[in-house]
Amino acid sequence: MAAHGAQPAAADLGHVLHESFGLESFRPGQERSIRAVLNGRDVLAVLPTGAGKSLVYQAAAQLLPGITIVVSPLLALMKDQVESLEQRDVGVSFVNSMLSAGDAADELDKLRSGRARLLYVTPDRFENEEFVAGLSGTEVSLFVVDEAHCVSDWGHSFRPSYLLLAGAAACLKHPVMLALTATATPWIRREIVERLAMRDPEIVVRDTDRPNLFLEVRRVEAETDDRRVLQELLTGDADSYPDEVAPRLARAMQGSGIVYTATTKAARETAEWLRGWGIAADYYHGQRKKADRVRVQEAFMDGELRVIAATNAFGLGVDKPDVRFVVHRDVPASVEVYYQEAGRAGRDGEFARCTIIYRPADLGRAAFLAGRGELTRDELERGRAGLLKQREVTYRELAAAIGLDKADLVRLVAILKQHKIVQERRGRVRLRVDDFDPDAISLDKEQYRRAYEQSRLEMMHGYVESVGCRRRYILNYFGEEFEPEQCDMCDNDVPRSGTQRVVVAEPEPSSIQFASGERVTHEAWGEGVVESATGPDVTVLFETTGYKTLAAGLVAEHGLLRRLDE
Ligand code: ADP
Ligand code: MG
Numbered sequence: 001m002a003a004h005g006a007q008p009a010a011a012d013l014g015h016v017l018h019e020s021f022g023l024e025s026f027r028p029g030q031e032r033s034i035r036a037v038l039n040g041r042d043v044l045a046v047l048p049t050g051a052g053k054s055l056v057y058q059a060a061a062q063l064l065p066g067i068t069i070v071v072s073p074l075l076a077l078m079k080d081q082v083e084s085l086e087q088r089d090v091g092v093s094f095v096n097s098m099l100s101a102g103d104a105a106d107e108l109d110k111l112r113s114g115r116a117r118l119l120y121v122t123p124d125r126f127e128n129e130e131f132v133a134g135l136s137g138t139e140v141s142l143f144v145v146d147e148a149h150c151v152s153d154w155g156h157s158f159r160p161s162y163l164l165l166a167g168a169a170a171c172l173k174h175p176v177m178l179a180l181t182a183t184a185t186p187w188i189r190r191e192i193v194e195r196l197a198m199r200d201p202e203i204v205v206r207d208t209d210r211p212n213l214f215l216e217v218r219r220v221e222a223e224t225d226d227r228r229v230l231q232e233l234l235t236g237d238a239d240s241y242p243d244e245v246a247p248r249l250a251r252a253m254q255g256s257g258i259v260y261t262a263t264t265k266a267a268r269e270t271a272e273w274l275r276g277w278g279i280a281a282d283y284y285h286g287q288r289k290k291a292d293r294v295r296v297q298e299a300f301m302d303g304e305l306r307v308i309a310a311t312n313a314f315g316l317g318v319d320k321p322d323v324r325f326v327v328h329r330d331v332p333a334s335v336e337v338y339y340q341e342a343g344r345a346g347r348d349g350e351f352a353r354c355t356i357i358y359r360p361a362d363l364g365r366a367a368f369l370a371g372r373g374e375l376t377r378d379e380l381e382r383g384r385a386g387l388l389k390q391r392e393v394t395y396r397e398l399a400a401a402i403g404l405d406k407a408d409l410v411r412l413v414a415i416l417k418q419h420k421i422v423q424e425r426r427g428r429v430r431l432r433v434d435d436f437d438p439d440a441i442s443l444d445k446e447q448y449r450r451a452y453e454q455s456r457l458e459m460m461h462g463y464v465e466s467v468g469c470r471r472r473y474i475l476n477y478f479g480e481e482f483e484p485e486q487c488d489m490c491d492n493d494v495p496r497s498g499t500q501r502v503v504v505a506e507p508e509p510s511s512i513q514f515a516s517g518e519r520v521t522h523e524a525w526g527e528g529v530v531e532s533a534t535g536p537d538v539t540v541l542f543e544t545t546g547y548k549t550l551a552a553g554l555v556a557e558h559g560l561l562r563r564l565d566e
Contacts, residue, residue: 016062020088027052029206033178034060037142042177042201044148044193049340050319050347051206053180054081057144061118062090066139066175067111069119071126072146073159078120091116095131097124108134123150123161126168140175143168145196148179152191166197177201182343183336185478208339208478212346214249215470216491217356217463226329226357227273230259233327233355234307235277240496244488252353255324256300259309260341262330264288270309270329280306286313315341321348328356331464334456335477338463358464375411379404380438383412387422392430415441469493 013034017023026034033045033056047053058081061068072078075096082094093107093116110116125131143165145151151162169177177198181188193201218229234253241249259274261267264285274281282296282305299305301320308314312332326345332338338356346352379402386401387393393401399409413429416422421436422429459477466473470490472482486493 012063013059016059020062020090021055021059023055027055029204030056030059032202033204036202036204037176037178038063040176042179042198043204044179044181044189044198044201045204046181046183046189047204047206048208048210049182049343050321051182053146053182056180057142057178058085058090058118060142060178064141066141067117067119068142068144069121069135069140069172069175070144070146071121071123071162071165073123073150073157073162074147075122078122082120085118090118093119094121095119095125096122101130104131105134108138111135111138123159123165126164127161132168132171136171136173140172143172143175143177145177145179148181148192148196149183149188151195152188163195166195169197174199182340185336208475208480209471209482210343210346211471211487211489212349212351213342214245214252214351214353214489215342215474216354217358217470219358219360219464221359223359226359229357230270230273230327230329231277233325234274234279241491242494245494248351249353252324252351255306255322256303256320257307257323257325257327258314258341258344259307259327259329260314260332261309261311264311266329267309267311274307274309280304282308284308284310284314286311312337312341315344318344319347320344322350323347323352324350325353325355327354330362331356331358331460333453333460335459335463335474336456338460339474339478356464375408375415375443377438377443379408379412380415380441380443383416384436384438387429387431388435392428394428398429415443467492 013031017026028051029045029047030052033043036043037056037060045053045056057068057070070078075098078094078096082092085092091110091114093110095104095107099107107116107119111119119135145162145165147157148162150157150159151165152158169175177196179192179196179198179201181192189203192198218233220226220229236250240246259270261270264287267283267285271281271283282299284293284296288296296305296308297314297318300308301318323345326342328338328341332341342354345354382402383398383404386398389401390397395409395413398413399405402409402412404412413422413424416436417424419436419441421431421433421441423432424430463470463473463477469482469486470492471487475482488494
């Protein structure tokens with residue numbers, strides 16, 4: 001690790017903030033992260049979306065002797081940043097997989113000659129040895145891994161090329177490493193530190209709390225009710241909230257907003273409804289043409305479109321500060337996903353409204369989807385037969401040969417890819433080996449993953465069914481305490497008239513006992529769970545508050561558990 005000399009004076013940091021970025025003060029977490037980096041310390045900064053993570057490396061880069069490499073998975077995001085830095089006369093290089101070898105070399109020249117201080121690069125570039133060799137002549141002070149959760153294969157955002165980054169940093173003589181993410185779950189944090197081979201990193205966690213977001217869940221029963229509720233929400237609010245919040249809630253719905261849907265079809269349908277109600281709206285999903293997506297996103301950013309109906313393809317990197325509401329027409333797959341999407345509202349710190357329209361029947365379907373899809377030996381065997389017969393197949397052919405549905409097939413291919421048995425290009429799956437032994441493939445991880453997904457969904461279920469303060473539920477999930485009795489910014493704390501208010505004691509037991517002697521798979525909850533079995537009872541110790549919440553949910557929902565302190 002390079003020795004970076006003395007800590008720059010506060011004046012230097014302040015100067016950079018004012019002069020280079022035209023900003024007045026740091027936001028929580030920024031200054032601490034920058035200082036740690038400048039002191040030569042690895043840093044994992046877990047800061048919510050919109051917190052201003054980019055500023056941490058952009059500012060540090062100006063004060064470090066060598067260059068700063070920024071790895072990010074999102075080309076579009078990087079382009080925006082590069083452009084805005086160039087406008088501020090900060091020299092930047094940008095190398096992505098689309099550049100020709102010559103152009104890439106020019107970009108590296110900019111770095112060597114000192115014309116650029118920052119290099120933005122996509123992770124797949126590190127597969128290219130020439131590229132890494134080309135860099136090794138330059139002094140690299142800081143290696144930044146943005147969206148660092150992509151290194152974890154727990155989530156859906158896993159990028160295999162992120163696994164190359166630890167090695168790349170080693171080739172570059174171990175510059176200081178800064179990993180950035182908004183994903184706060186403790187086990188993903190741990191995985192980031194391990195897989196990036198970070199050395200005793202300082203972990204900077206800002207409060208997850210977003211006190212300006214009003215959180216609510218609207219429970220509906222019939223299929224057609226969600227349209228009605230959406231209409232009520234968007235066109236004059238028949239909400240009957242008390243006077244302290246009703247006007248603010250109604251006003252929020254007049255501002256710009258996002259309606260998230262689970263499917264592309266629903267996104268389109270929703271946009272049609274909205275237009276039918278006289279709202280300037282359009283839809284966004286991954287299967288729309290690129291040009292349409294760009295147009296829709298820009299129109300939303302400029303305020304020409306007031307509301308966007310979208311799948312989860314929309315949002316990463318959307319930096320619109322004045323989104324006033326986010327409605328979910330379907331319950332997301334986890335609290336992390338929900339909080340990230342809902343968190344796109346109110347980035348400017350002003351009041352914003354986050355609503356989930358929840359139909360219990362749908363959650364049953366989601367649970368069903370998350371619950372199945374455990375690959376069996378038999379399916380692996382059939383996969384082998386299907387592949388050996390044809391060597392190179394499309395998904396469709398493979399599905400027909402094996403008799404698996406899409407989701408299972410995707411998992412099968414993922415597992416075979418991990419074992420380097422197949423490769424996949426442009427939707428075609430090709431065998432890389434002459435034959436393989438299905439019994440040699442471990443399915444442990446697969447079972448673990450499934451249990452994990454189910455437990456996450458379970459926690460989300462707990463959220464929509466919760467009768468307590470929703471803010472506390474979310475913060476507890478992320479392992480944080482919420483001291484006040486209630487937040488007065490959720491529908492359970494400020495109930496609508498006509499809804500019944502239920503008060504539950506906040507669970508505080510450190511251990512919970514299964515009255516029935518039933519076991520709940522503790523792997524599903526990750527670490528921090530210690531289990532001991534005595535007689536018919538199983539005792540589970542929950543070390544973090546998130547698990548307490550899960551346990552409390554189980555108490556409430558299934559009567560499965562009995563609290564020891566009762
Ligand atoms: P993140 O990556 O954490 O989601 P970004 O780095 O994209 O967030 O920053 C979000 C917005 O916050 C940007 O528009 C940025 O200019 C702004 N921002 C960052 N830091 C500050 C600050 N200290 N004061 C005011 N605005 C800031
Ligand atoms: Mg970011």
